[in-house]
Amino acid sequence: xxxxxxxxxxxxxxxxxxxxxxxxxxxxxxxxxxxxxxxxxxxxxxxxxxxxxxxxxxxxxxxxxxxxxxxxxxxxxxxxxxxxxxxxxxxxxxxxxxxxxxxxxxxxxxxxxx
Amino acid sequence: xxxxxxxxxxxxxxxxxxxxxxxxxxxxxxxxxxxxxxxxxxxxxxxxxxxxxxxxxxxxxxxxxxxxxxxxxxxxxxxxxxxxxxxxxxxxxxxxxxxxxxxxxxxxxxxx
Numbered sequence: 001x002x003x004x005x006x007x008x009x010x011x012x013x014x015x016x017x018x019x020x021x022x023x024x025x026x027x028x029x030x031x032x033x034x035x036x037x038x039x040x041x042x043x044x045x046x047x048x049x050x051x052x053x054x055x056x057x058x059x060x061x062x063x064x065x066x067x068x069x070x071x072x073x074x075x076x077x078x079x080x081x082x083x084x085x086x087x088x089x090x091x092x093x094x095x096x097x098x099x100x101x102x103x104x105x106x107x108x109x110x111x112x113x114x
Numbered sequence: 115x116x117x118x119x120x121x122x123x124x125x126x127x128x129x130x131x132x133x134x135x136x137x138x139x140x141x142x143x144x145x146x147x148x149x150x151x152x153x154x155x156x157x158x159x160x161x162x163x164x165x166x167x168x169x170x171x172x173x174x175x176x177x178x179x180x181x182x183x184x185x186x187x188x189x190x191x192x193x194x195x196x197x198x199x200x201x202x203x204x205x206x207x208x209x210x211x212x213x214x215x216x217x218x219x220x221x222x223x224x225x226x
Contacts, residue, residue: 004157033213042118042203042216043158056212090157103214105150105157 002026004093004106012112013081021076021109025093031055032074033103034066035090043090049074050096078111086113116141116208120217123201127194127224135189135220137178137204147171147180147187148205148214158203161189194224 005024013019025032031050035043045058049068063079072093078085088110092103121136139147146165150158162171167182176191187204204217 035214040219042205042218043214045209045213045215048209048212050212056209058213092158101211102148102160102163105159107157 004091004104006089006091006106006109008109009107010110010112012114014114015081015083017081017113018077018079019081019111021078021089021091021111022073023076023091023093023106024073025091026104029093029095029104030072031094031096031101032068032072033092033094034074034076035092036060037088037090037108039087046076081113083113086111116145116206116215118204118206118215118217120202120204120220122218122220124221124223127222129196129224129226130193131224133189133191133194133198133222135202135204135222137187137189137217139185139187139204139206141185141206141208144182145206145208145211147178149176149178149187149189150203150205150216152201152203152219154200161202194222196224196226198222199224 033048034046037043047066048056052068066076068074088108090108091106094101094103117140148163149161151161162173164171164180170179201219205214
């Protein structure tokens with residue numbers, strides 16, 4: 001079975017631009033989460049979606065938004081990019097988002113903002 | 115609030131050495147605890163987990179025991195290999211289990 005897939009793999013943008021990152025969960029998983037991993041740090045939680053509804057939100061500005069589609073895939077949008085948004089963006093899926101559910105991570109999208 | 119503290123790295127070991135990476139946590143109640151591993155250029159993979167106090171998680175020769183008395187979940191391996199070189203993250207759920215809090219990660223480098 002395919003794991004979590006993310007696209008694109010790498011992306012280079014300039015300050016002020018907008019970016020959309022995409023994620024497809026493992027088949028059968030209804031929950032998708034997004035994390036930002038700055039170099040040398042652990043991942044920081046951005047959003048979780050379950051059945052197309054936002055269930056959790058981390059401490060990120062409103063420039064960050066996301067949505068989940070009927071097929072459970074998800075998009076993360078970042079507006080007005082800043083240099084500090086340069087990071088690895090990780091998507092994770094799990095069955096239902098419960099505490100004991102294992103989250104399965106994709107390989108990430110490396111975003112560089114110049 | 116909830117938090118995870120990991121020992122600072124990097125940890126440099128010779129092949130077949132014993133490994134310990136310390137992890138302590140602060141949380142309400144007794145959450146599940148996880149260790150994730152990130153190999154160079156890749157995303158995170160679950161290494162092991164424990165869902166209740168005194169549970170021992172194990173995988174690929176790695177072990178960690180959920181100790182509620184010391185709020186710890188230290189990762190151990192009796193004999194490391196070069197292929198174990200990676201970054202290791204301790205994590206616990208928060209926001210009613212919708213998210214994971216990760217430690218800062220500990221880089222392990224094993225030489226032959």
